[in-house]
Amino acid sequence: MTIYLQQLKQYCDNTFSYIEDYTFNGLQVEGKNEIKKIVFSVSLSELLIDEAIRRGADCIFVHHGFFGKSFTKIQGPLKRKLQKLLVNDISLFAYHLPLDAHPILGHNAQLCNMAQLQIIKPLECGFICGNALNLTLSQIAEHINEHIPSKYAISQSGSGPLLPTHQFNANIYKFGPEIPQKIFICSGGSGDYLDKAIREQCDLFVLGEPKEHLIQAAQEEQLNLILLGHWRSEQPGIWAVMNDVAEKLGVQAEYIEIENCV
Numbered sequence: 484m485t486i487y488l489q490q491l492k493q494y495c496d497n498t499f500s501y502i503e504d505y506t507f508n509g510l511q512v513e514g515k516n517e518i519k520k521i522v523f524s525v526s527l528s529e530l531l532i533d534e535a536i537r538r539g540a541d542c543i544f545v546h547h548g549f550f551g552k553s554f555t556k557i558q559g560p561l562k563r564k565l566q567k568l569l570v571n572d573i574s575l576f577a578y579h580l581p582l583d584a585h586p587i588l589g590h591n592a593q594l595c596n597m598a599q600l601q602i603i604k605p606l607e608c609g610f611i612c613g614n615a616l617n618l619t620l621s622q623i624a625e626h627i628n629e630h631i632p633s634k635y636a637i638s639q640s641g642s643g644p645l646l647p648t649h650q651f652n653a654n655i656y657k658f659g660p661e662i663p664q665k666i667f668i669c670s671g672g673s674g675d676y677l678d679k680a681i682r683e684q685c686d687l688f689v690l691g692e693p694k695e696h697l698i699q700a701a702q703e704e705q706l707n708l709i710l711l712g713h714w715r716s717e718q719p720g721i722w723a724v725m726n727d728v729a730e731k732l733g734v735q736a737e738y739i740e741i742e743n744c745v
């Protein structure tokens with residue numbers, strides 16, 4: 484089925500609320516008016532654009548699009564990516580923080596459902612969740628893994644107080660109770676939000692990509708960590724939007740997986 488670019492813009496405007504961000508959210512590059520196929524992926528790259536062209540896509544939807552708010556130097560890889568989009572008349576939509584924070588379709592809401600936890604309230608772009616089923620750390624990681632399995636293996640080397648248990652493609656740092664009761668889920672590069680998890684007296688922080696100091700700081704606060712990986716933790720929202728777009732607009736939608744183990 485063919486839809487119009489304006490319909491997709493309208494869908495996005497209705498779906499995502501405005502959140503102050505360091506990037507433009509929405510239609511970043513305008514392509515052709517008629518859309519037969521949309522491809523979805525986590526991050527914009529030249530690889531992704533090449534694959535979108537190969538698949539005959541009219542539109543690309545990503546979480547990490549062109550970052551920044553001013554393009555004053557269009558050279559090198561940026562020029563090539565823009566040129567490929569414009570020459571092929573492909574639109575680019577990117578939703579960053581509004582997709583993290585969406586209460587149903589967002590990465591964090593989806594992760595919360597996958598883990599079988601219950602949303603209590605939003606915090607930054609993530610959610611504070613409860614654990615009504617009294618799941619253990621391993622069960623939470625396992626539930627998430629059932630929905631986002633990974634082809635890359637994580638192996639443990641050495642042993643020490645700050646090394647994680649690698650289970651279900653997640654790094655589990657058991658610094659607190661085996662059965663956490665108050666969980667902060669925040670996907671992607673959310674390591675800076677450790678203080679917020681502590682202030683909320685959480686006993687588990689589920690995140691994508693940590694900062695170096697996070698591990699010891701969490702240990703000192705007896706806060707459990709489950710590290711999922713940045714890219715891996717930011718697929719669920721893309722899948723949810725893809726399914727929603729296909730269902731509501733009836734347009735062909737495909738996921739392009741460009742795996743990234745960070």
Ligand SMILES: [Zn+2]
Pocket residue numbers: 547670671672713717
């Ligand atoms: Zn991210």
